[in-house]
Amino acid sequence: MARSEFRFFHPLRVRWAEVDRQGIVFNAHYLLYCDVGITEYWRRIGLPYPEGLIEHGSDLYVVKATLEYHRSALYDDEIDVGVRVARIGRSSLVFGVEMHRGDDHLVSGEIVYVNADPETRRSSAVPAFLRDAVRAFEGRDPSA
Amino acid sequence: MARSEFRFFHPLRVRWAEVDRQGIVFNAHYLLYCDVGITEYWRRIGLPYPEGLIEHGSDLYVVKATLEYHRSALYDDEIDVGVRVARIGRSSLVFGVEMHRGDDHLVSGEIVYVNADPETRRSSAVPAFLRDAVRAFEGRDPSA
Amino acid sequence: MARSEFRFFHPLRVRWAEVDRQGIVFNAHYLLYCDVGITEYWRRIGLPYPEGLIEHGSDLYVVKATLEYHRSALYDDEIDVGVRVARIGRSSLVFGVEMHRGDDHLVSGEIVYVNADPETRRSSAVPAFLRDAVRAFEGRDPSA
Amino acid sequence: MARSEFRFFHPLRVRWAEVDRQGIVFNAHYLLYCDVGITEYWRRIGLPYPEGLIEHGSDLYVVKATLEYHRSALYDDEIDVGVRVARIGRSSLVFGVEMHRGDDHLVSGEIVYVNADPETRRSSAVPAFLRDAVRAFEGRDPSA
Numbered sequence: 199m200a201r202s203e204f205r206f207f208h209p210l211r212v213r214w215a216e217v218d219r220q221g222i223v224f225n226a227h228y229l230l231y232c233d234v235g236i237t238e239y240w241r242r243i244g245l246p247y248p249e250g251l252i253e254h255g256s257d258l259y260v261v262k263a264t265l266e267y268h269r270s271a272l273y274d275d276e277i278d279v280g281v282r283v284a285r286i287g288r289s290s291l292v293f294g295v296e297m298h299r300g301d302d303h304l305v306s307g308e309i310v311y312v313n314a315d316p317e318t319r320r321s322s323a324v325p326a327f328l329r330d331a332v333r334a335f336e337g338r339d340p341s342a
Numbered sequence: 343m344a345r346s347e348f349r350f351f352h353p354l355r356v357r358w359a360e361v362d363r364q365g366i367v368f369n370a371h372y373l374l375y376c377d378v379g380i381t382e383y384w385r386r387i388g389l390p391y392p393e394g395l396i397e398h399g400s401d402l403y404v405v406k407a408t409l410e411y412h413r414s415a416l417y418d419d420e421i422d423v424g425v426r427v428a429r430i431g432r433s434s435l436v437f438g439v440e441m442h443r444g445d446d447h448l449v450s451g452e453i454v455y456v457n458a459d460p461e462t463r464r465s466s467a468v469p470a471f472l473r474d475a476v477r478a479f480e481g482r483d484p485s486a
Numbered sequence: 487m488a489r490s491e492f493r494f495f496h497p498l499r500v501r502w503a504e505v506d507r508q509g510i511v512f513n514a515h516y517l518l519y520c521d522v523g524i525t526e527y528w529r530r531i532g533l534p535y536p537e538g539l540i541e542h543g544s545d546l547y548v549v550k551a552t553l554e555y556h557r558s559a560l561y562d563d564e565i566d567v568g569v570r571v572a573r574i575g576r577s578s579l580v581f582g583v584e585m586h587r588g589d590d591h592l593v594s595g596e597i598v599y600v601n602a603d604p605e606t607r608r609s610s611a612v613p614a615f616l617r618d619a620v621r622a623f624e625g626r627d628p629s630a
Numbered sequence: 631m632a633r634s635e636f637r638f639f640h641p642l643r644v645r646w647a648e649v650d651r652q653g654i655v656f657n658a659h660y661l662l663y664c665d666v667g668i669t670e671y672w673r674r675i676g677l678p679y680p681e682g683l684i685e686h687g688s689d690l691y692v693v694k695a696t697l698e699y700h701r702s703a704l705y706d707d708e709i710d711v712g713v714r715v716a717r718i719g720r721s722s723l724v725f726g727v728e729m730h731r732g733d734d735h736l737v738s739g740e741i742v743y744v745n746a747d748p749e750t751r752r753s754s755a756v757p758a759f760l761r762d763a764v765r766a767f768e769g770r771d772p773s774a
Contacts, residue, residue, distance in 0.1 A: 213669075215662050218503065224377075227370070229370035233369070233647060237646060260411055263369060357522055357525075358522075358525060358656070359521060359659075361651050362649060362651070381502060381562075517658035550696070552694070552695070
């Protein structure tokens with residue numbers, strides 16, 4: 199996917215503790231980077247996680263995560279974490295994430311969340327306020 | 343997948359630092375648990391990672407990881423990490439991982455590695471010694 | 487301090503993700519190991535953390551931690567985490583921790599907790615049930 | 631110590647994965663924050679760790695770390711990690727670190743490094759280039 203597909207990037211720098219004996223970021227830490235990027239995405243569209251969602255009756259749980267590793271990030275690398283909502287289903291919300299170091303495409307991720315009622319923790323339809331906020335930011339309709 | 347599909351389980355206990363504010367294991371840490379389980383699998387079949395592989399000319403890199411989250415692990419839970427080699431391709435090796443807490447199936451994972459030459463770091467065919475060790479342990483032929 | 491000073495050791499194996507580019511355990515992770523060891527100490531003396539303490543009106547907060555690094559732990563090392571209560575003050579409880587790899591003394595730690603009321607979170611005197619459990623296990627009086 | 635004692639602060643935001651079940655940053659992670667802050671300090675004074683030091687014949691190992699916890703950092707907090715070189719001995723270098731959230735003083739740390747020859751890994755005198763760079767940045771002589 200082209201960088202131009204993303205309207206949001208969060209920059210971060212690889213920490214010493216995140217790099218393994220091979221000198222590359224340990225594979226699980228990219229999932230942490232996805233989480234950091236998605237947190238900042240929520241803040242950017244005006245719904246800081248989790249309070250900004252919970253107060254409107256929405257909580258989110260990860261149900262599936264997929265990472266594809268193309269190139270390795272190294273210690274002290276500055277990487278850009280691109281985040282977009284790829285699609286919204288009835289009760290699910292799918293994030294697409296890409297990590298780049300300059301022109302190098304390092305890792306792609308897809309994180310699937312299910313929307314839940316904060317009280318019952320049961321899955322429920324993605325509420326309109328959330329669809330609207332995403333559509334307004336993305337400039338397209340991920341529900342389609 | 344039934345527990346009986348696994349010939350190897352590694353037990354581990356959830357650490358306080360691995361649990362988040364919701365009281366559940368943070369999603370990225372299950373990928374760490376996969377890594378711990380796979381490390382112990384290699385030890386069990388007589389090829390301790392990485393030396394036992396590298397000395398025979400094989401190194402492994404993760405190229406794809408998929409996790410499906412069914413139920414959450416909690417602080418202090420004792421979980422069993424089931425590990426099996428699901429299949430071996432020309433240069434790839436696919437692990438299936440399942441985490442259970444008693445009868446509860448918590449998380450499924452699939453971790454795809456590519457076999458590489460330790461010197462050039464280029465992908466190369468999975469060597470016979472590795473196929474043989476896996477087939478002997480699993481009692482079936484994952485190359486088929 | 488001699489190994490014989492410790493009545494409790496918890497074994498653990500260094501994970502790949504805990505080792506840095508220098509091939510040694512990253513310095514902060516030894517504090518995690520202290521936490522794991524102390525958790526197991528509480529379980530051993532019959533007061534599993536935190537429920538076993540909280541139900542009796544005691545909660546604990548770390549107020550100071552000191553680590554001295556003598557030798558490095560390496561990937562896949564099996565280390566023994568020795569844990570003892572060094573002393574108990576009016577409202578404080580001091581753990582001594584030592585990590586060994588066979589005869590190699592790797593790291594010493596001292597972790598100071600303050601006892602608090604679980605409801606008010608204010609410091610309060612270390613309760614008698616806790617002093618008694620420690621004294622019974624240690625075979626000496628850490629309050630002295 | 632007053633904030634004015636520090637000429638360098640590194641801002642960071644607490645990640646979801648760094649917060650425990652009590653809703654506060656797990657105690658070991660503050661040591662990670664110290665490491666991040668010290669890394670940025672080295673960059674700031676023109677000696678990016680580790681290459682900027684190693685190329686001049688200096689490598690550094692942590693020999694002691696002390697943390698004092700005054701108040702807890704919470705999820706999503708923006709904290710300032712103040713870093714200074716408190717003193718330089720013959721072969722040792724002592725960092726003072728303080729973490730603040732606005733006017734709240736959260737944690738103080740002292741991290742003692744020993745200077746080593748990168749080849750032999752034996753301790754050696756802190757070289758002049760390093761003393762000079764620190765003195766120039768701090769505006770005082772930490773060797774005194």
